[in-house]
Amino acid sequence: MNIIKSLEKRRTYYNIDKNLPVSESEIEEKIKEVTELVPDAFNMKSARVVVLFGEKHDKLWDEIYNVFEGKVPREKIDSFKAGAGTVLYLYDEKTVKKMQEDFSTYADNFPVWANQANGMLQISIWSLLRELNVGASLQHYNPVIDEKVKELFDIPKEYKLLAQMPFGGIVSEPEAKEKENIDERVKVVK
Template structure:
């Protein structure tokens, strides 16, 4: 499957289940290999990933619900908890700071470049999951959940949480995606 075909199939899948069409080992391999392969400016390797599975998956979404003190719908959180796992995306801010110090002329760009690399990592893993027949969606409950996540996984303070990607077997496919007039967003200058 080509990259474009993967992106065409990639969708936000909210109907998740714990049963996967592939082994957990395949998921681990996908996340590990993709994290190694996705580029990062100046080869800074600022990206960090936690793959929450099993009891940690359930504990994560319970902790997220608790962090909001009941101000998010339990049904929504339980929908994410129903998945087989969650990919948590981080940036190691010490790595970024180290390069800012080493290359002061580019200092303001390193946080931007780290965010860009994180976005590339997210879409690459998301498309890779879909290639495996696994559904996923992306969530942004941070910064409200930052302390709870760091405590649950015993993570260093320098890891900045960027996004959460619950994934699992596909319980329900989303409706067909509406086509847009892409010329409103893409200008081709010849």
């Protein structure tokens, strides 16, 4: 158990393919486990995940290209479509609104907290995939694709799409990251 190693291995993988080193059912089960474990404010459980494989995954990326009417290069879209699946990250606005009503003092914070919880879920699933030797990247074609995605995959209208994570077998490793001067971003006060 080493979160530092897990985060070091988690990288943005653009060169992926449909050859997964583990089964789709293992990915599905692990995503469910992680989704249950990631915390959120007031235990509101607002995060939602939709996992697409096979033809549904391919359809998503074809429709993203169509929605953008060619403004995003086909090669870029095809690099995501080349993967084996996509994780869609959403949160349930109905859950957030209920929390706002129940805890009105904190009403303005619940959408922020829902986004924070979703961000924690995204990094957790991303790291999990890498631990399974699956490469992934995080994409943001929303809100342009929101309605089409809800229509294609029968997603409730009150779910807000936040990100898309195409994943697949790792074809090649990304270049090494350059070390930064972390003291410019982390201040320690004693």
